[in-house]
Amino acid sequence: MTAPTLSLKRLKRENGIRFLMPDNTGRVRDIIFSQSRNYKGVPEQVASAFINDYGKDLDFPPDQFVPVRQTTNGNETILWLQQLHKGLPVFYGRVYFVLNGGRIEIFRDSLERTFIDEKSPILSPLMLPRLSFSAIPGTNRLNDGPALGYFKGMPAYRVIVSGKDQCWEAFLDAGTGKLLFKRNMIHESHDGIGMVFHPNPISTTGDITIVDNNDEDSEVLDNARMQVTLHLLDDTSGKLKNQYVDLAATGIDSRAVPGYIPGMAQSDTGEFNYTRNDFRFEEVNAYYWITELSRYIADTLDFPERVNYSVPVNVHYMIDDNSYYMETDRGLHFGDGIVDDAEDVEIVLHEFGHAIQHNAIPGLGQTWDAGSQDEGTSDYIAATFSGDTRYPDTIGEWDATGYDPNPDNDPPRLRPIVTDRHYPENMREPYPLTGSANIHWDGVIWSSTLWQIRNHIGAEKMDSILMKALPTMAPDTHYPSSTVRLLNAETSLYGGQYTETLRYFFTRRGILDDNYILNPQVGTDPFHLYFPLVLEDGDMTSHIGIINPGSEAVPYTLQVIGDNGCLVYKVKSGTIAGNGKLWLSPLKDKVQAPCWVILSSTSPLAGYTSMVSRNRDRSIFLPAVDYLSDSLVVPHIAPESNYWDTETSLVNVSTEIPTVNYLSPGEEAIPITYFDNKFGETSFDWLRDVYGGVYPESFSGWGIISSDKKTLAGVETFRKKGENVQQFAGFLLNDESKAASILYFPHVDVNGSYWWTGIALENVSENETELSLTPYDKDGVALEVVTFSLPANTKVVDLVQNFWINHGKEYPAATAWVKAEVGSGGLIIGFELFGTLEEKGDRLLAGVPGLSEGSTGLIFPHISTDPDFWTGIAVLNAGSAPCSLTVEALDDSGTVLQSDNPNDFLNPNEKWVLLAGDIFAGGIPAGTSQIRVHGNQPMVGFELWGNSVPEQDYMSGISAIPIVNQ
Numbered sequence: 001m002t003a004p005t006l007s008l009k010r011l012k013r014e015n016g017i018r019f020l021m022p023d024n025t026g027r028v029r030d031i032i033f034s035q036s037r038n039y040k041g042v043p044e045q046v047a048s049a050f051i052n053d054y055g056k057d058l059d060f061p062p063d064q065f066v067p068v069r070q071t072t073n074g075n076e077t078i079l080w081l082q083q084l085h086k087g088l089p090v091f092y093g094r095v096y097f098v099l100n101g102g103r104i105e106i107f108r109d110s111l112e113r114t115f116i117d118e119k120s121p122i123l124s125p126l127m128l129p130r131l132s133f134s135a136i137p138g139t140n141r142l143n144d145g146p147a148l149g150y151f152k153g154m155p156a157y158r159v160i161v162s163g164k165d166q167c168w169e170a171f172l173d174a175g176t177g178k179l180l181f182k183r184n185m186i187h188e189s190h191d192g193i194g195m196v197f198h199p200n201p202i203s204t205t206g207d208i209t210i211v212d213n214n215d216e217d218s219e220v221l222d223n224a225r226m227q228v229t230l231h232l233l234d235d236t237s238g239k240l241k242n243q244y245v246d247l248a249a250t251g252i253d254s255r256a257v258p259g260y261i262p263g264m265a266q267s268d269t270g271e272f273n274y275t276r277n278d279f280r281f282e283e284v285n286a287y288y289w290i291t292e293l294s295r296y297i298a299d300t301l302d303f304p305e306r307v308n309y310s311v312p313v314n315v316h317y318m319i320d321d322n323s324y325y326m327e328t329d330r331g332l333h334f335g336d337g338i339v340d341d342a343e344d345v346e347i348v349l350h351e352f353g354h355a356i357q358h359n360a361i362p363g364l365g366q367t368w369d370a371g372s373q374d375e376g377t378s379d380y381i382a383a384t385f386s387g388d389t390r391y392p393d394t395i396g397e398w399d400a401t402g403y404d405p406n407p408d409n410d411p412p413r414l415r416p417i418v419t420d421r422h423y424p425e426n427m428r429e430p431y432p433l434t435g436s437a438n439i440h441w442d443g444v445i446w447s448s449t450l451w452q453i454r455n456h457i458g459a460e461k462m463d464s465i466l467m468k469a470l471p472t473m474a475p476d477t478h479y480p481s482s483t484v485r486l487l488n489a490e491t492s493l494y495g496g497q498y499t500e501t502l503r504y505f506f507t508r509r510g511i512l513d514d515n516y517i518l519n520p521q522v523g524t525d526p527f528h529l530y531f532p533l534v535l536e537d538g539d540m541t542s543h544i545g546i547i548n549p550g551s552e553a554v555p556y557t558l559q560v561i562g563d564n565g566c567l568v569y570k571v572k573s574g575t576i577a578g579n580g581k582l583w584l585s586p587l588k589d590k591v592q593a594p595c596w597v598i599l600s601s602t603s604p605l606a607g608y609t610s611m612v613s614r615n616r617d618r619s620i621f622l623p624a625v626d627y628l629s630d631s632l633v634v635p636h637i638a639p640e641s642n643y644w645d646t647e648t649s650l651v652n653v654s655t656e657i658p659t660v661n662y663l664s665p666g667e668e669a670i671p672i673t674y675f676d677n678k679f680g681e682t683s684f685d686w687l688r689d690v691y692g693g694v695y696p697e698s699f700s701g702w703g704i705i706s707s708d709k710k711t712l713a714g715v716e717t718f719r720k721k722g723e724n725v726q727q728f729a730g731f732l733l734n735d736e737s738k739a740a741s742i743l744y745f746p747h748v749d750v751n752g753s754y755w756w757t758g759i760a761l762e763n764v765s766e767n768e769t770e771l772s773l774t775p776y777d778k779d780g781v782a783l784e785v786v787t788f789s790l791p792a793n794t795k796v797v798d799l800v801q802n803f804w805i806n807h808g809k810e811y812p813a814a815t816a817w818v819k820a821e822v823g824s825g826g827l828i829i830g831f832e833l834f835g836t837l838e839e840k841g842d843r844l845l846a847g848v849p850g851l852s853e854g855s856t857g858l859i860f861p862h863i864s865t866d867p868d869f870w871t872g873i874a875v876l877n878a879g880s881a882p883c884s885l886t887v888e889a890l891d892d893s894g895t896v897l898q899s900d901n902p903n904d905f906l907n908p909n910e911k912w913v914l915l916a917g918d919i920f921a922g923g924i925p926a927g928t929s930q931i932r933v934h935g936n937q938p939m940v941g942f943e944l945w946g947n948s949v950p951e952q953d954y955m956s957g958i959s960a961i962p963i964v965n966q
Contacts, residue, residue, distance in 0.1 A: 011057050037103070051095070063083050067079060077098070079097045083111050085115055096109070121696075136168050138163040141163065142159060155173070191232075192230040195284065200343070200398035205224055208411045212340075216277055231291055239265065240263070247263060250263075252312050259279070264280050272284045286315050316336055317333035321337025321403065322341075331355075347382075361474070368427070368428075373443065373479065374439070376442075376443030377446065383447070391413075397411040422510045456501050472489070522653060523600040527603060530596070531622075532715045535611055541611070541613075542610065545583055546576060546605055547607060548576045561681070580892055581891075618726045620956055630712065632714050632733040633734060634705060639701050647684065649714060651714065653712075664702065665700045665794070700794075702762055726841075727842050740852035743828060745817060750815075755836060759820075761820055764793065768790070768791045771790040771796075772786070776911070780908055782909070817911055820850060846955050855963060856936060858940075865928055870946055872915055873916055874911060876939060883906045885901060887919055888931065916943075932963070
């Protein structure tokens with residue numbers, strides 16, 4: 001294949017280029033700039049601007065490129081972009097940038113340009129383990145995948161499979177299951193022998209007076225060595241490298257230590273016996289300990305993905321008394337100051353601990369807690385695996401002989417692994433080695449807690465819990481958040497057998513509140529509200545609103561529960577005033593993890609969750625639900641996977657784990673197996689987690705979540721994909737009891753060039769029915785009806801105007817709202833979405849369900865008097881006679897601040913819509929937090945709320961809350 005003829009004149013003219021490297025087809029894949037154009041923005045924006053400018057010149061395919069990794073090295077930023085073709089990853093298809101501010105220093109691409117989009121059906125991912133094991137004899141464990149994407153232009157599944165003494169990355173044809181390519185992830189190897197410190201001379205001899213003496217040999221130090229078996233030696237080179245560690249890596253060759261070159265230890269016989277004054281001794285020491293810890297993690301603990309690359313190591317990188325792991329080269333760099341650091345096993349394992357963590361949590365360390373945890377976990381890893389039985393509660397005894405500032409320490413130590421220090425008040429205390437606050441010293445609070453738990457439940461169990469939890473932690477985590485992840489991991493691995501032990505020690509340390517040791521209870525109050533999703537993380541912040549529809553004060557209790565089924569903090573009790581409102585931030589300063597809420601009360605209450613992104617560009621309202629179900633209708637799973645993400649969050653309000661399946665018309669039942677905890681919460685992406693990356697051809701886009709227990713509540717969210725796209729909306733999942741023969745969609749706007757409105761309807765009955773859509777103008781006058789047949793268990797979804805256009809009719813331009821009605825025997829569920837058009841920036845999106853029951857009283861629960869926000873209110877007379885209106889503005893205490901009669905009456909089917917600020921003379925009264933509308937006919941309504949600051953533009957929608965028996 002030959003590359004197309006490309007013109008690079010403009011690229012060369014507009015940039016200073018030091019070097020261009022073509023591949024074997026002549027296409028330029030590597031560029032080193034002397035000085036590129038200077039772009040504005042963050043690294044992702046700089047890379048995107050470069051691709052926009054020169055992608056055509058460099059023969060970029062018309063695909064999507066998304067950031068998958070970003071690291072820094074001094075002033076440089078290294079950014080990797082993943083190629084996506086039709087929304088799926090192109091395996092080995094990436095773009096690599098090295099940036100310095102707004103300028104590009106290095107560009108490299110390994111993109112795929114040619115694709116074969118086969119039309120044959122895509123195999124179910126459930127078939128891939130069997131096909132993979134068959135294609136690669138001797139494998140029997142699926143370590144990663146299956147992930148659907150493209151390999152060499154063909155639809156393919158990627159898997160990593162392993163068996164006894166073998167591990168393979170493999171790509172299989174997504175249509176036939178044929179093996180396309182496999183890569184051996186284990187280098188051919190053999191065992192040898194070598195001399196190491198095991199664990200170090202201080203511990204081996206018990207003599208704390210031994211000193212380094214400028215790296216000289218001595219009889220004592222020679223005798224402190226131990227002969228060990230060196231596993232997985234490389235047959236080809238005879239050097240110390242394997243799938244876990246590479247002592248011959250050239251990428252971190254600093255040449256700072258005269259006479260040393262990485263990879264000096266080499267043997268054709270497999271014998272690596274050196275004394276400590278030989279550069280090669282430290283290579284053997286590092287090789288042995290990193291290999292053995294890796295084998296322990298991969299084989300004994302069964303977490304091979306934590307050690308799935310060969311970490312480059314330079315054991316004499318610098319003359320300083322310092323060592324570190326670097327994110328950019330993912331390697332370990334050891335110093336030779338005083339004691340050579342690579343002689344001390346716990347220094348070696350500590351630095352390798354960083355590599356393990358950053359492999360699982362790229363970018364870890366973005367907060368003080370996260371940096372301290374990084375150090376503390378590495379200390380724990382060093383202590384748990386070094387096997388130091390003489391001094392188990394300290395690390396770095398041999399290295400510390402040259403610097404421990406406390407001469408009374410016996411033994412000398414880099415740091416203890418046991419402390420009485422308490423979180424958070426003892427954080428940022430001066431580190432004895434430096435005299436100032438230090439994340440290494442604060443990491444002892446974390447490592448000491450892990451060490452206590454280890455001593456109670458055993459090393460392998462604690463180590464397994466840690467390895468399981470690592471990839472679920474965030475780069476900007478803090479101690480309570482990571483603790484929740486450890487609790488989740490323990491439940492997943494051991495079914496809660498050691499949960500109380502973890503809770504006890506983390507509570508004693510102050511990392512968890514006292515009530516983390518309690519379990520939630522539904523309670524004996526007769527009424528309950530469930531808030532299935534409350535987020536407080538690096539992206540979103542949440543509040544919950546609680547409304548008392550009645551005139552009498554109502555006592556309540558509030559339980560905030562982590563996704564692991566544990567209480568986040570003490571049960572809150574209180575009283576909400578008659579007609580009052582509560583506005584709470586239940587997770588502020590608590591765990592950064594998905595949570596949910598149970599509100600119990602003596603009389604009915606209503607509520608909703610409000611979530612707003614921290615950069616103020618997305619928001620969503622999610623109503624609370626007052627019942628539990630064993631059958632939840634999922635009304636819409638967006639089939640346009642290139643444009644929309646669809647996620648669902650479910651809670652299990654029970655001490656038992658339910659059996660849950662997803663039932664969709666025309667498909668086999670799909671198990672939903674994500675519940676690991678009693679009272680747990682789970683969130684999943686339909687495309688990625690349920691359908692394995694591709695929807696079937698017969699995909700209906702809706703279905704029912706069915707459970708063997710009536711314990712479920714849930715919500716669904718939609719998010720439009722794309723750079724600078726903020727559209728985000730969601731709905732409560734209801735069961736089929738909420739289906740009706742008539743649904744009201746009280747607001748439609750498709751005029752002009754700003755808004756679109758979409759409607760989705762499902763016939764959830766077993767009968768084919770006739771569906772009529774009747775549009776009304778703002779005065780309640782019926783316009784031209786469109787009628788068509790809707791088969792049983794079938795969904796229709798479209799832009800509202802298309803329902804008329806697709807049936808050969810002209811959409812009535814005066815349409816203000818729509819009524820959907822089915823014939824005898826039919827039952828429908830539906831919703832509507834409002835959004836701004838693509839040319840208006842894909843900024844705003846909100847959704848509300850179709851409304852079936854009217855009420856003579858409505859509550860619009862979310863009103864802001866801040867001039868940066870707006871609220872729009874729509875009220876529809878769903879009755880058969882004229883309706884008089886009274887509108888009240890109320891504060892949180894339920895006090896009526898102002899009351900007004902906005903018009904004489906609303907005719908049947910007439911709609912009243914206004915901005916809240918225009919309802920009352922003089923604007924919204926100060927202190928207003930809710931608006932209530934009273935009438936003498938059944939009404940339905942909803943509100944839209946949003947931010948009017950241009951750079952913080954977002955919107956949410958929620959149905960009006962009915963006032964029952966007013």
